[in-house]
Amino acid sequence: MGLFGQIYRDYRRYRATGGSWVLTLFFTQGFWASTVYRVNRWAVQRLRFRPLRLLAQVFLSPLNKLTEIVTGICIPASADIGEGMYIGHFGGIFFPSRGRLGRNCSVSQGVTIGQAGTGDKRGAPTIGDRVYIGPHAIVVGKITVGDDAAVCAGAVVTRPVPPRAVVAGNPARVISYDGSFEFICYDGMEGDPARLAALAAGAYPAPTSLGAAPAPALDPTLVNTGGGAP
Known part of the structure; x- marks a missing residue:
């Protein structure tokens, strides 16, 4: 484009x-x-x-x-950002000189997306499409944030986030698989095949007998085992 x-x-x-x-x-x-x-x-x-x-x-x-x-708002020219970016408020927003932000993502005030790590583990996040990043969240390191994920306000994300996952806390943990659908609005979303496919997959974990995909394998340190938001 x-x-x-x-x-x-x-x-x-x-x-x-x-x-x-x-x-x-x-x-x-x-x-x-x-x-x-x-x-x-x-x-x-x-x-x-x-x-x-x-x-x-x-x-x-x-x-x-x-x-x-x-x-x-600091956005270097070397950053790779897809079309349809929405920044709802301003102030204290930093993008890395490397890494990627997908299409139709929403970024709130006070968000830091940055490089972290050492050696071959150093890098910036690769963030998928239709991702919501809440106020004062931090997403750093050579990690992947899947499509339709939501990062809650104040979350500190240093590990990969699966598609549709909602993460919260410091360190961030998965609290649901409801996704970012309630937070992302854009032209043509009702007919967007990728979004429709994500919605049709249903919330994880889902019974395989219903034909839905099972929950993806997660890093155990990322999963909230306490039964609620941290």
Whole structure:
């Protein structure tokens, strides 16, 4: 998808949640930050003529830094972020220079997504599609967060999160498999095959006699065995 297509998809996420075009364009810091990121990344990746790319960076680098100061949202051009990103509030939001955030994800205020680890274990998270990350959550390290997962407010995630899992606490533990469906809203979601397939799979763990997939194997340190939220 091209630059303007990505920006439009981001814009539609705000409109899908009820925001007017005036509010989105002129008063939504998250949309400002994502737009500057999109333009900056496009310039780095698509401008093949080196002098032109350097000229673009002369303008875009100060604009990117100004956006960070105004919004409190840091998104490096090297970050890989899918279209349809929604940042509901602003301030204290950090994305890593590596790693990936999938399509139609929602990121709240105070969220840190970062690198951690040493040696070959060092890296940044790979986050799937339609993932919700709640206020002041921390997701770090060379881990994978599956599609349709939800990270609750204040959770500290340092281990892989299965698809549809809802994690909470420090350290984060799986508290349900209800997924992020109640938190993610975007154009065409009612007919999105990937989302429909996830919904049809049902909440884990499910009886295999009903034809649903069994719960995926989990790291025992990630599972909440206390019967409730930590």
